[in-house]
Structure formats: structure tokens, C-alpha cells
Amino acid sequence: MIYLDNAATTFPKPLSVTKEVRRCIETYCGNPGRSSHKLALEASEKIFSCRESISDFFSVGAPERVFFTLNTTYALNTVIKGLLHRGDHVLISDMEHNSVYRPVFRLARDRIVTFDIFRTHPGELTVTSAERLVGKKTKMLVCTHCPNLTSAVLPIREIGRLCRQKGVIFAVDAAQSAGHIPIDMEKDNIDVLCLPGHKGLYGIQGCGAVCLAEGIVPDSLVEGGNGINSFEGGMPDFPPERFESGTMPTPAIAALDEGVKEIKEIGIDNIREHERNLFYTYRERLESIRGIKIYDPEAPGAVLLFSVDGIPSERIAAHLAKHGICVRGGYHCSALGHRTLATPPGGAVRLSFGIFNKTEEADTFFSVLSDI
Amino acid sequence: MNRSYELCTASMRSMTYALKAQRLLEAAGVYSYIVKLDSSATRRGCAYGITFYCASGDTVRRILRSERISVSQYIMGGGEKI
Numbered sequence: 512m513i514y515l516d517n518a519a520t521t522f523p524k525p526l527s528v529t530k531e532v533r534r535c536i537e538t539y540c541g542n543p544g545r546s547s548h549k550l551a552l553e554a555s556e557k558i559f560s561c562r563e564s565i566s567d568f569f570s571v572g573a574p575e576r577v578f579f580t581l582n583t584t585y586a587l588n589t590v591i592k593g594l595l596h597r598g599d600h601v602l603i604s605d606m607e608h609n610s611v612y613r614p615v616f617r618l619a620r621d622r623i624v625t626f627d628i629f630r631t632h633p634g635e636l637t638v639t640s641a642e643r644l645v646g647k648k649t650k651m652l653v654c655t656h657c658p659n660l661t662s663a664v665l666p667i668r669e670i671g672r673l674c675r676q677k678g679v680i681f682a683v684d685a686a687q688s689a690g691h692i693p694i695d696m697e698k699d700n701i702d703v704l705c706l707p708g709h710k711g712l713y714g715i716q717g718c719g720a721v722c723l724a725e726g727i728v729p730d731s732l733v734e735g736g737n738g739i740n741s742f743e744g745g746m747p748d749f750p751p752e753r754f755e756s757g758t759m760p761t762p763a764i765a766a767l768d769e770g771v772k773e774i775k776e777i778g779i780d781n782i783r784e785h786e787r788n789l790f791y792t793y794r795e796r797l798e799s800i801r802g803i804k805i806y807d808p809e810a811p812g813a814v815l816l817f818s819v820d821g822i823p824s825e826r827i828a829a830h831l832a833k834h835g836i837c838v839r840g841g842y843h844c845s846a847l848g849h850r851t852l853a854t855p856p857g858g859a860v861r862l863s864f865g866i867f868n869k870t871e872e873a874d875t876f877f878s879v880l881s882d883i
Numbered sequence: 884m885n886r887s888y889e890l891c892t893a894s895m896r897s898m899t900y901a902l903k904a905q906r907l908l909e910a911a912g913v914y915s916y917i918v919k920l921d922s923s924a925t926r927r928g929c930a931y932g933i934t935f936y937c938a939s940g941d942t943v944r945r946i947l948r949s950e951r952i953s954v955s956q957y958i959m960g961g962g963e964k965i
Contacts, residue, residue, distance in 0.1 A: 544898040544931075547919035552965040559902040575899050739897045741922075741929045752897045 512835045513872045518659050518687055518814050518863030519839055520709050520716060524766070525866075528713055531769040535762045543759050544738040544752075554761045561768035562751070568771050569704060570695040571722040578751035579764055582719040583686040584610040585732070586705035589754060590682050590721060591615060591653060593729025594703075599650035601626045602641055602679075604665065605851040606658035609844045611684055615653070624650075631658075631665060632851060634810075638669045645673070651680040656688035660848045660861065662790065662812025664692060671700025680727065686710060690774050691783060691813050702727050708763055711782075711813070713770035713866075717763030723750055731756070782866055786813040789864040792873050800880075806852045806859065815862045816852070823857040827883060834879040838862055890961030891937040893947065893954045894920055894930055901931040904952050911946055913939045918962025934961040 514522050535557065541550025543558050562574035571577055580586040591614040595601055601618075603611055605628050618624045625648075629641040641652060652674050656667050667683055674681035682703035685694060690711025696704055704722040708714035723729075731746045735756030740747055747753050774782065790811040797803050802820035818824060828840030842849050842858040849858055895901040901917050908915045915935040922929055935943050937959070947954055 547963065547965050549965065552917060555898045556902060559899060559906075562899070575903060737897075739929050739931070747896065749896060751899055 512837065513868075513875060514837045515862040515864065515868065515872075515876070516837045516839050517865035517868075518710065518861065521711065521713055521865045522837075523867060524715065525713055525770065525773045527773055528715065528766045528769045532715060532762045532766050535765040540761050543761055554759075557761060557765050557768065558759060561764045561771075564768050564771040565706070565720055565722065568775065569689075569706075569722055570697045571704075572697065572725060576723040576725070576750050578721050578723075578754040579759060580719045580721060580754070581717070581760075582709075583684065583705050583707040584719075586719045586721045587611055587653070587682075587684055588614050589732040590703050590705060590729055591651075592618065592732055594651055594680060594682075594727075595624050596650075597623050598648060599624045600646055600648040602629055602644055602649060602652040602654075603627075604629055604631050604637075604641075604654040604847075606631050606655055606660070606663070606665075606848045607845065608655065608659050608684065608686065608848070609846070610686070611653055611655065612845075612847055628847070629654075630851075631663070634663065634666070637666055638673055641670060642673055642677075645677050645679060649677065649679050651682060653682040653684065655684045655686070656694065657685075657692060657812070657814075658845065658848050659687050659843055660814065660845055660852060660859075661807035661810055661816050662814045663807045663810040664688070664812070667694075667701065668699045674702070675700050687814065690770075690779070691786065693779055696722060696724060703729075708767040708770070711774075711865075712767055713773055714767030715763050717760040718767055720767070721754070728753065733757070777866065783812070785866065786864045787811040789868055789870060789873075790815055792870045793862060793876070796873060796877050806854065813864050815864075816854075816859045817862075818855050818859040822883065824860045825857065827860050827880070830883045831876075831879060836876055836879055887936065887938050889937040889959075890934050891940055891943075892918060892920070892932045892934045892958045892960060892962050893943065894932040894956045894958060896930075896953055896955065898931045900952055901933050903950075904933050904947055907946055907950055907952075908933070908935065908939075908943060911942065913942055913946070915943070916964045919965060920958075920962060930955070932958075932962060934964070 539553035543554035562577040708718040806816040824840035
């Protein structure tokens with residue numbers, strides 16, 4: 512099997528991650544932050560360790576400002592719905608995944624907020640496009656760091672600087688960049704960073720995270736028990752417990768902790784170089800095939816999107832799948848992005864690379880692709 | 884009783900802050916352990932804290948204050964070690 516769908520979820524996972532999940536389930540998976548016994552404490556310690564790892568890796572500044580969610584979509588929903596209030600204006604980019612677009616759209620449909628979409632193509636005009644749309648009521652700018660369709664990278668440091676100047680909260684969707692591209696919350700002027708656990712950080716499915724800058728405390732999205740202040744009706748007013756109701760997914764958080772350690776050990780620059788080499792290998796061979804269009808071809812990285820004249824993307828994906836090659840066709844939950852890139856009806860085929868892919872796999876890929 | 888062996892407890896906002904406090908104190912060479920506080924001793928229900936030797940009290944207060952870790956209350960006596 513050749514797995515080229517790492518933007519959806521990375522596969523396989525590092526052995527250290529698999530081992531830690533098993534160790535967690537077998538030896539310390541009590542209910543964290545609840546009871547007064549050894550297993551509950553050990554689970555809490557592992558979760559705190561993961562907060563520390565993430566805080567250190569993304570320069571959050573304090574482990575308690577890292578909280579866990581089910582995934583990046585829940586992270587973004589918490590932030591968007593928890594920070595925006597009636598009358599606010601919000602900016603998003605034209606490459607957003609539905610995890611950003613839909614919560615914003617919903618708030619706008621319910622007449623709670625208004626929003627505008629800034630342009631990202633051509634890349635050098637991104638900041639200017641955003642700046643033109645900032646108004647008196649603009650409360651937040653939320654955008655992807657790296658879209659899920661191509662390897663284009665938005666200039667988050669410059670966008671963050673703009674937000675600082677204008678007094679706008681800057682929230683970043685790092686679903687496709689965490690673990691692929693260095694992110695420094697302080698230097699990049701980020702107020703809120705939303706992360707997946709199971710993609711470039713090589714944890715397992717079941718947890719994502721939000722990192723908050725000091726002083727940013729959204730409303731809670733979900734309320735319930737969390738082991739403290741049980742006699743009070745309201746949720747605590749401080750992170751992380753304000754946002755963590757119900758039993759935490761300790762095995763997934765343990766996996767994420769181990770995944771971050773693995774990324775640190777390999778080195779993010781080495782990962783980036785490896786993914787770029789794969790991108791160039793596939794791009795070069797795709798370019799030699801007549802009728803193929805590559806989107807954002809000059810932005811090398813972990814994701815490569817292409818379409819073939821006259822052949823629907825899902826047909827190509829199905830053909831590849833039949834031969835054990837995993838890719839993703841269609842619209843990738845990003846109507847905005849596909850419109851921006853002007854992909855054909857039916858979308859495009861996405862190849863997405865990870866640390867376990869090898870350049871030699873390209874031979875098999877192109878042999879199968881040429882049969883269609 | 885020799886004060887060196889007396890135990891004190893700092894009540895924290897949550898397990899997260901208790902763990903953070905314990906790690907900071909450990910880095911400073913101060914022994915402490917996590918306790919779940921007796922619910923009847925707190926005003927709001929379930930709570931966690933750290934127990935330490937009272938003799939280290941000044942150091943504990945200084946470190947927690949400098950790291951802006953909120954302490955709901957300091958209590959004489961130690962909690963049951965988890």
C-alpha cells in the first residue's frame with residue numbers, strides 16, 4: 512500500500528506513539544482530574560506533560576493555556592463562537608476549510624456577526640487584501656496557516672502584525688501546518704492557535720488542541736463536569752478547565768505528547784525538506800503528462816493538488832485505491848479553496864506526504880496512474 | 884512538634900495548577916505532593932492542592948507568587964498523598 516492521504520490523517524504512526532497508547536491503556540488510564548488514586552493522578556500527569564510539550568513546541572508561554580478538544584474543528588468552533596459576540600465583524604481567507612467557514616457562516620446567518628473574505632492569491636497581496644477589509648467592528652481575523660488543498664503558506668507573521676496594530680484577535684488554523692512548518696505563537700503574533708492531534712503531530716484520532724495567548728479567554732462551548740468547583744453552576748473562568756468538560760481522551764493525548772517528541776527528535780526542518788523532495792519528485796513527473804493541471808505548483812510542501820482534463824477526480828482516486836494507493840479526490844471540505852483555485856467541476860486529486868513516504872513510491876504511483 | 888516535619892497545604896484552582904506548582908517547586912528543590920482536598924474543607928466543592936513541609940512555606944509562597952499561580956487558601960496540615 513502507498514499512503515498519500517496524510518493531510519486527512521497521518522498513517523502509519525511512529526512506533527513510539529503506538530507503544531505509548533498501549534502503555535496508557537494498560538497501565539495508567541484512570542480518569543484524569545477526578546479521583547484521588549494513583550491511576551487518576553498518572554493520567555493527569557500525562558495530560559499535563561502534553562500541555563508542556565505543546566506549550567514548548569509552539570512557544571505558547573504557559574502550559575495551562577493549552578486545552579484539548581476533540582479535533583481542530585471543535586477547537587475552531589470553540590474559538591470562533593466563544594470570542595465573537597453580537598455586532599462583531601470577522602475576517603477569513605478565501606482558502607478556508609469548512610471548519611472555519613461554516614461556524615462563521617452560521618453566526619452570520621443568525622445575524623450575530625458579519626464577515627468578509629480576504630484574498631490569498633497572489634500571495635504577496637494577502638496582507639493588503641486583509642488590511643483593506645479591517646473595520647471598526649472587526650473583532651477577529653481567523654485564517655488557515657497552510658490550506659488543506661495545496662502547500663501555499665499564508666504570511667501569518669505579517670497578518671499577525673497587522674492584527675496587533677489594529678487591535679484584532681488573530682486566530683490561526685494550523686490543521687495542515689503543525690508539525691510541518693515551524694510556528695512560534697509569540698514571534699508570529701498569534702492570539703489563538705488551533706491544532707490537530709492526528710495529522711502532522713502524529714498522534715491518534717480523538718484530540719486536538721487550542722493554545723491561547725495570555726488574556727484571551729473565550730466563552731466555553733460545552734459545559735459539564737471537570738472535577739473542580741462542583742457546587743458552582745458556572746464553568747471555571749480560567750483555562751484549561753473552562754474548556755474541558757467530561758472525561759478527557761487520555762490515550763489520544765498521550766499519543767500526541769509522544770508524537771510531538773518524535774517531531775522534535777526528527778527535526779521540523781528535516782521533515783519539511785523530506786516533504787519538499789517528495790513534492791518535487793511528483794510534480795516533475797506530473798508535469799510531463801498531457802492534460803494535467805497542478806495548483807499552486809510553485810509552493811512546495813506536504814500537499815500537491817492536481818486535476819486531469821476530462822477525468823473526474825473521484826474516478827482517479829478510485830482507480831488508485833483499487834491498486835492500493837490512498838489519495839483523496841473531490842472538494843476536501845473546502846468549497847472556498849476550490850473556488851479560489853478554480854478547480855474543475857468534481858474537484859481535484861490531492862496527494863499529501865508524511866514522514867514515512869519514500870520517493871521510490873512515485874514509480875508505482877505513476878505506473879498505476881498511466882493505466883487510467 | 885518539630886516544625887521541620889509539619890505539613891502545610893496550598894489549595895489550587897485545579898489539578899493542572901497543582902501539577903504546575905509541583906513541577907516548579909521540584910525544580911527549586913522543594914518537595915511537595917499532589918492531594919485531593921477534603922471537599923468539606925473547601926468552599927466550592929472538589930479541589931486539588933499540594934502538600935509541602937511548612938518549613939518551606941516562604942519559598943513556596945515566593946515561587947507560586949512569582950509564577951502567578953493562584954492559591955485559594957493555605958491550610959495547616961497535609962492531605963492524603965495520591
